[in-house]
Amino acid sequence: MMLGHISSLSLAAMMPGIILVVSLAALLQFFISYCRSLIAASVKQALSADVRDVAGIARTASGEDFGRILQLLRLCPAHPHDRSEIRAIGTYFRLLGFLRVSAGKLMPSLMSWTETERGQCAYFAAVALERRIAFSRDMLAEQMHV
Amino acid sequence: MLGPAAYCIWILCTLLEAGVVVCALARGSFRRYFTLNLYMAASVAMSIARYFVLSRYGFNSDQYYYFYYYSDAILTICLYFALMGLYSIVFEELGATTQVRVFSMLLLGGTALFSYGVVHQAESRMVTRYVVEMSQNLYFVGLILTYVLWGAVLKLRETRARVVQFVLSLGVYFSLYAAIYALRNLYPNFASVLAYVSPFTGTLLPLAWNYAYLRFDEDARFAPARLAVIPR
Numbered sequence: 001m002m003l004g005h006i007s008s009l010s011l012a013a014m015m016p017g018i019i020l021v022v023s024l025a026a027l028l029q030f031f032i033s034y035c036r037s038l039i040a041a042s043v044k045q046a047l048s049a050d051v052r053d054v055a056g057i058a059r060t061a062s063g064e065d066f067g068r069i070l071q072l073l074r075l076c077p078a079h080p081h082d083r084s085e086i087r088a089i090g091t092y093f094r095l096l097g098f099l100r101v102s103a104g105k106l107m108p109s110l111m112s113w114t115e116t117e118r119g120q121c122a123y124f125a126a127v128a129l130e131r132r133i134a135f136s137r138d139m140l141a142e143q144m145h146v
Numbered sequence: 147m148l149g150p151a152a153y154c155i156w157i158l159c160t161l162l163e164a165g166v167v168v169c170a171l172a173r174g175s176f177r178r179y180f181t182l183n184l185y186m187a188a189s190v191a192m193s194i195a196r197y198f199v200l201s202r203y204g205f206n207s208d209q210y211y212y213f214y215y216y217s218d219a220i221l222t223i224c225l226y227f228a229l230m231g232l233y234s235i236v237f238e239e240l241g242a243t244t245q246v247r248v249f250s251m252l253l254l255g256g257t258a259l260f261s262y263g264v265v266h267q268a269e270s271r272m273v274t275r276y277v278v279e280m281s282q283n284l285y286f287v288g289l290i291l292t293y294v295l296w297g298a299v300l301k302l303r304e305t306r307a308r309v310v311q312f313v314l315s316l317g318v319y320f321s322l323y324a325a326i327y328a329l330r331n332l333y334p335n336f337a338s339v340l341a342y343v344s345p346f347t348g349t350l351l352p353l354a355w356n357y358a359y360l361r362f363d364e365d366a367r368f369a370p371a372r373l374a375v376i377p378r
Contacts, residue, residue, distance in 0.1 A: 016331035019286045023325035026289055030317035033296070034354075037310050040368045041361070081360055084353055 035092035038085050039120045042127040051130045061126060063118025066093055069125040076132035077139065086128055093121045148205055155345045160193040162352035169359035175308075178364070181231030182312065185224045186352060192217045215281065222284045226254055229291055229316065235309055236298055253287055282327035289320035307366035308358050315354030322347050 047057065055061075055069050073086065096114045104111035148156075166186040170176040176183055196214060203209040233246045258280060295313055304310065326344060330337050 016282065016328040019282060020325055020328035020332065023286065023289060023321045023328060026293055027318060027321035027325060030292075030296070030314055030321055034311075034314040034318055037307070037314055037368060041307065041366075081357070084357060085361075 032092070032095075035088055036117075038089060039124045042124045043120070045127050045130075047123075047126055047130060051126055051133065055126045055129060057122070057126060061119045061122035063093075063096075063115055063122060065122040066118060066125055069122055069129055073125060073129050073132060076129065077136050079128070079132050079135045082128050082131065086125070089121050089124055093118060096121070148200070152342065152345060155349065156193065156197075159345060159349045159352065160190055162349055162356060163187075163189045163193070166352050166355045166359065169356055173359050173364075175359065175364060179231065179235075179308075179312070181228045182355065185221070185228040186355070188224045189221055189352075192221055219281055219284065222281065222288065223254065225288060225316075226250060226284075226291075229288060229295070232309065232313055232316070233291075233295055236295060236302065236304055236313075240302075250291065253291070254284075258284075279331065282324065282331055285320055285324040285327055289317070289324050292317040292320050305367040306364075307362040307368050308364065310368055311358035311362065312355065315351055315358070318354075319347070319351040322350070 047055075052058075054072060055065060057065060070086075070090065096117050100111060100114040100118075104114060163186045167176075167183050167190070170179060170183045196210075196217060199210050199213045230247055230250050233250070237246055292313065296317055298304075299310060299313055323344075326340055326347065330340050
């Protein structure tokens with residue numbers, strides 16, 4: 001009886017700890033998948049030559065381009081629908097950077113995976129830049145008409 | 147006492163929740179994702195009711211405390227129905243919807259009984275502990291069910307962009323809340339700090355669902371290989 005009481009008390013104390021660990025692991029996986037689904041939507045879109053020139057993307061985007069494209073994005077008027085997704089991808093990019101620095105040296109496959117993902121993040125940002133430039137042009141054209 | 151920032155987050159969250167229902171109606175998807183929209187409508191109704199209880203009894207009153215946590219538990223149960231709706235959509239071609247529903251309802255009942263059993267052993271502050279314990283367990287079971295659903299999405303090569311976005315955002319939401327409630331259980335002294343994090347977390351789900359309605363058409367598709375964390 002006493003033993004049963006003690007074990008149920010320790011179960012009650014252990015449960016939140018187990019739930020916390022499992023939840024954080026699941027959160028990480030869901031967050032990565034969610035960001036990948038955001039990026040997947042932009043992968044099919046081709047970049048115009050103008051945006052490639054402005055963003056400095058010769059053939060494929062690399063992780064090094066992300067910061068520069070983000071600065072260009074800040075110069076454009078914000079598109080109403082893309083603020084939260086850019087913020088989410090920015091967080092994902094920083095997470096990838098952390099993974100690259102912390103565990104990348106020990107696992108070469110992780111290093112190359114994070115680099116590919118960082119490149120996809122940069123491509124996503126370039127697509128957002130293209131959208132914002134088009135949005136600015138439309139706004140300007142509307143003002144000209146008025 | 148709630149400060150201006152907390153009120154702003156609350157109003158923002160309620161507007162976003164109402165926005166989901168409006169977007170679903172505007173995009174002609176209200177019936178298609180009925181349980182999801184029902185949850186959002188219930189959240190708006192609960193927010194309004196919470197405001198009335200708060201303004202009548204005050205932030206530190208027992209009435210507001212109980213109303214907040216019990217309405218939260220009811221909303222989590224509504225979210226289970228939303229999750230079941232997503233299961234129905236993902237499994238509709240396999241014809242296994244009924245089995246999934248029965249299993250989910252049994253799990254829901256089991257979670258409530260398990261929470262009661264764990265708290266009953268502690269005996270002290272029974273009702274208040276039960277509410278926090280049950281919320282933690284409900285969110286955790288919700289997380290497990292979402293994880294299973296995500297596995298099914300990958301296995302069945304589900305490519306509908308909206309469905310994928312709904313499932314993943316739900317996974318982020320459940321895991322965040324399960325972690326917050328587990329932290330509250332582990333460190334009760336930080337409950338007041340975590341109470342400020344919860345409303346902010348609450349805005350993420352309606353924000354993501356608004357985004358899914360606005361950004362993707364019903365016919366939009368993803369390549370399944372792009373979604374798995376480990377490429378196939």
